[in-house]
Amino acid sequence: MESKETLLEIKNLVMDFRIGHSKSNLMRAVNDVSFELKKGEALAIVGESGSGKSTGARILTRIYENTGGSVTFKGKPLAEYIRENGELEYARQVQMIFQDPFGSLNPVHNIYHHIARPLLIHKRANKQNVADKVYELLELVGLSPVVETAEKFPHELSGGQRQRVAIARAIAVDPEVILADEPISMLDVSVRLGILNLMADLKEQHGIAFMYITHDIATARYFAEKTAVMYVGHMVEWGDSDSVTQTPQHPYSKLLLSAVPEVGRAGRRDLSVKKGEIPLWKPSSVGCPFASRCPIATEACTQSMPEATEVKPGHYARCHHL
Numbered sequence: 001m002e003s004k005e006t007l008l009e010i011k012n013l014v015m016d017f018r019i020g021h022s023k024s025n026l027m028r029a030v031n032d033v034s035f036e037l038k039k040g041e042a043l044a045i046v047g048e049s050g051s052g053k054s055t056g057a058r059i060l061t062r063i064y065e066n067t068g069g070s071v072t073f074k075g076k077p078l079a080e081y082i083r084e085n086g087e088l089e090y091a092r093q094v095q096m097i098f099q100d101p102f103g104s105l106n107p108v109h110n111i112y113h114h115i116a117r118p119l120l121i122h123k124r125a126n127k128q129n130v131a132d133k134v135y136e137l138l139e140l141v142g143l144s145p146v147v148e149t150a151e152k153f154p155h156e157l158s159g160g161q162r163q164r165v166a167i168a169r170a171i172a173v174d175p176e177v178i179l180a181d182e183p184i185s186m187l188d189v190s191v192r193l194g195i196l197n198l199m200a201d202l203k204e205q206h207g208i209a210f211m212y213i214t215h216d217i218a219t220a221r222y223f224a225e226k227t228a229v230m231y232v233g234h235m236v237e238w239g240d241s242d243s244v245t246q247t248p249q250h251p252y253s254k255l256l257l258s259a260v261p262e263v264g265r266a267g268r269r270d271l272s273v274k275k276g277e278i279p280l281w282k283p284s285s286v287g288c289p290f291a292s293r294c295p296i297a298t299e300a301c302t303q304s305m306p307e308a309t310e311v312k313p314g315h316y317a318r319c320h321h322l
């Protein structure tokens, strides 16, 4: 049924970090995470702070090397793809947009420079046509008048405009995948929708695959076809966004959704959470990471993390009590 091309395939991804300087004292920031990013499709990764969302994106942009599991790009193991095509080519195809558009733009360079540079580095333009390409991209992301905007410096733009520049810079090199790490969370509510709609156009018209990292499950549903819920490095529930957000099955997803004021969803207002601590996950830890806070946890939950159950077609959750 699914015919969209899989660009990135992540299987059983694990990322351990050292705590302090000791080699043996490790925390497991990402544990057994699997997902796919498909052409023209967005996957939202939702979860609270520290759940491992950014770490996943950083592995995909090769900032971190994963401890375990595999990453496949266009059907090839990532290392092999890079050996054959080069780091630069992979970096061109998999772009990242960060939460803070100010931090990701260089204050000493104007907007023209920010967009011309990747076009030239990745040979998407030459000296003769680079200006036209810069203006074309500014137009595409809704930053007109383009010539005047190009002359400005980052501090002369609003947060929303800066994020549009970051998007223009990312798409300048014709990427196949964009990893957007909370791209709208620092923006005024009034401009968030504009940025989301711009990303939706890029997804639908240019076939770009998005990994959309967010705390906000409402925008996950608005923008992304698929949603995955993460808790303490684990993917606890995933599937079609409508199904996951309308009929969450994992107690943690229910809790997350209970915080969203929206009518028409059932069975969540009465949810209570235990005041247990959020665990520091270790390679040796066992059980469900949510057990310490889960209102329905039993002995089994402290002993093992269950395999995924398909609760509805294309909708999975990992809970002993489904």
Ligand SMILES: Nc1ncnc2c1ncn2[C@@H]1O[C@H](COP(=O)(O)OP(=O)(O)OP(=O)(O)O)[C@@H](O)[C@H]1O
Residues within 6 Å of the ligand: 017, 018, 029, 047, 048, 049, 050, 051, 052, 053, 054, 055, 056
């Ligand atoms: N370079 C690092 N060294 C050690 N620990 C790290 C490193 N990067 C992340 N961590 C730890 O890994 C865990 C997951 O961090 P991550 O940044 O992926 O969370 P997140 O889900 O993106 O959170 P947020 O919503 O706050 O951005 C955290 O406990 C964090 O402290």
Ligand SMILES: [Mg+2]
Residues within 6 Å of the ligand: 053, 054, 055, 181
């Ligand atoms: Mg993060």
